[in-house]
Amino acid sequence: MSLRHLFCASALAIAVAFSLPVLADAGHGYDFGKPAKADQATRTVEINLGEMYFEPESLDIKAGETVRFVIHNKGSLLHEFNLGSAAMHAGHQKEMQQMMDSGMLTPTGMQHDMSKMDHSKMGHGNMPMGQMMKHDDPNSVLVEPGKTAELTWTFNKATSLEFACNVPGHYQAGMVGKLNVKP
Template sequence: MAGNSGMQGITAMQMRQLFSAAFLALACAASLPALAANGHSYDFGKPAKAEQASRTVEVVMGEMYFEPKSLEVKAGETVRFVLKNEGSLLHEFNLGRAAMHAEHQKEMQHMQDMGMLTPTGMQHDMSKMDHSKMGQGTAGMDHGQMMKHDDPNSVLVEPGKTAELTWTFGKATTLEFACNVPGHYQAGMVGDLTVKP
């Protein structure tokens, strides 16, 4: 028993909660995209600073649409996207391939289920989140640190707000720009982005 003295005060319920929290942390870590030494890495380009942009493209976000619906850029070009949300709901501008959007939609659904996403914004007040979805809020874990919306190829824009994303495009390829807020992509909030040689 001497070896278990630190475990005597833990009930079976607390142990299940600890295991649930540990499992959830591992599952979240496994679902994250591969990270480079200094952050996310994408084969279609990388984030850039606005002053590096050779051109600015304005994209309007409305109720389940983007305007324009398609864009063309050149490989090696740095584009500053100015994103204006003229709708009444929270929207996202995310650069990627269809499979990447499908994976990101799962993360966004989880964020909505936890109460981190509301129809019109992000919930930054941890007390208003549903901690029961994250292993009963155990062991003093900072769930906000576990699940964030901070991918460099993506930005959330609240209703009536404007945001920016600047990107240097890599090789020629076909991408999508999409809103992955639950249900928005399926409602048609996706556009085609062609990276020409």
């Protein structure tokens, strides 16, 4: 092996070693908490989604509390329930727009037939199917019209968050609520 190949292999190994903790941590939680199992919940909160609104519009949670959210879509459009900061929602909205542009999402649902999606608009080039864009963030659920979904979360610190729908245009139309995590 030439010195150049050895150097490249070493640089690649170092890059992988430094990225592994980041990759491993991504699925375990966020700075405001982590996903939990429904049987760990200390409280259940019912959330209704309608045409561009959440009911209730705001929630108070205690730091350390594990909440099971039961989300009912009473509207006629696809909606999302996503926990995060305003900045997180802004970033996620770009991903949701890509999913809509590709045909993965429609105004009323999710496209489950991969052959009907425009993969050129998904930003993954020749990426294998298993690594393609998915809506599988642990702090978020998509809920089709007339359906119910659940999300259980342990809030680990006092902070101000939002719960929002990031389907293109919904956040901007006011589909966002306040979530206050108190000490």
